Amino acid sequence: MTITGIAALGAGLAAIGAGIGIGKIGGSAMEAMARQPEMHGKIQSSALILAAFVEAVALFGVVAAIILK
């Protein structure tokens, strides 16, 4: 397997991790919003911020893959 192949594999693995993370955040945020609709705005903005933190890890993978290409 070439270095490009390994880089692509790594980016894919990072995407799986971020997918699980964002899925959990989204699911919990939805549940919380259903329980307390009056907190809708606050929950949404903190969910967005948390999603950005998780997503950053996957994007590190993408950047590493682009550099190693």
Add this chain to the structure above:
Amino acid sequence: MTLNTIKRTVFTVLFLSVFSLGFAKDAKEGGDDKEFDANEMIMHHVKDAYGMHIITLNEGKENEHHISIPLPVILWTDNGLTTFMSSEFHHDYNGKIIVEKNGGRFVNVHEKIYQLNDGETTVSYDAEHHPTNAKMPLDFSITRNVFMMWVSVALLLFIFFSAARSYKKSENNVPSGIGSFVEPLVVFVRDEIGKPMIGEHKYKKYMPYLLTVFFFIWINNIFGLIPIFNGANLSGNIAFTLTLAFITFVITTFSGNKNYWKHIFWMPGVPVPMKIFLMPIEIIGMFTKPISLMIRLFANITAGHIIILALYSLIFIFKTEFMGLVSVPFALFIGIIEIIVTAIQAYIFTVLSALYFGMATEEAHH
């Protein structure tokens, strides 16, 4: 969604798909001699460039013609300042056309300008396709990214000066025109970002920076999506995001109070061995925060551009115009997501900057 909306959407997608068929057919007939390289095409679009290339007519044929806006190339060489327009390269970025100016020979190799050594007339490359007989002069060129940055700065100045004027003109502080469009956005940044993240008492000092960053990133993200500018991918340029993240880092560091530094060097409320263990982690954390800000914006915007371009590349990889029926709706879908992402990324950058300022100015609670 009403039936009419669905009808309109379907027709738009079909129209765009059929529209792309013509282009795909053209390209297939014209470029039979050379293999299509998706990687090169995508990187060429995502990277910075000299000159704003708009369209190529009759590609690969005898009467090939490029339409573009030339931009100035400004170099500092051993013979002093050297300037010429990017059009002198005639859209060559493979180091074939040599421009002679001010006693030096210059070539454009993959959107980097090299100066050939004395007496050399052609470029020779090593195994990794780096020129071996040329060196890079100091480059202060107005590239397409710099040009688009100035356009966005001018547009922002125009928008906000006219908004401010509309407040001055009205008698009871009611905005009009652009002002009434800008006001809700400014209030959003103040009430949803500034106040909750920094705190009621201190947020005012940071509002100018937060507002500047929010609107600057947003407008440049939008400009990056407009194809006529050939995707001058400013916010997907690591130098641009590095500068913004560095400013956030400097503001955070200089507004840090006693409590902030105490949390970094001598964490209160934990045993002494833990304090020693946490100190290096917190010091590294000081630097990883702005670095992650930098990478997040850069990678999000660049990845969006790469996905759209890769979807369009499918037409040329499969060499059939019917691939357009698949890739155009997909690219349209990603394009709509990208429009949302432009705003979300500006929001995220501003929120996280505000969060770091809030951490730096937080008072100790006992």
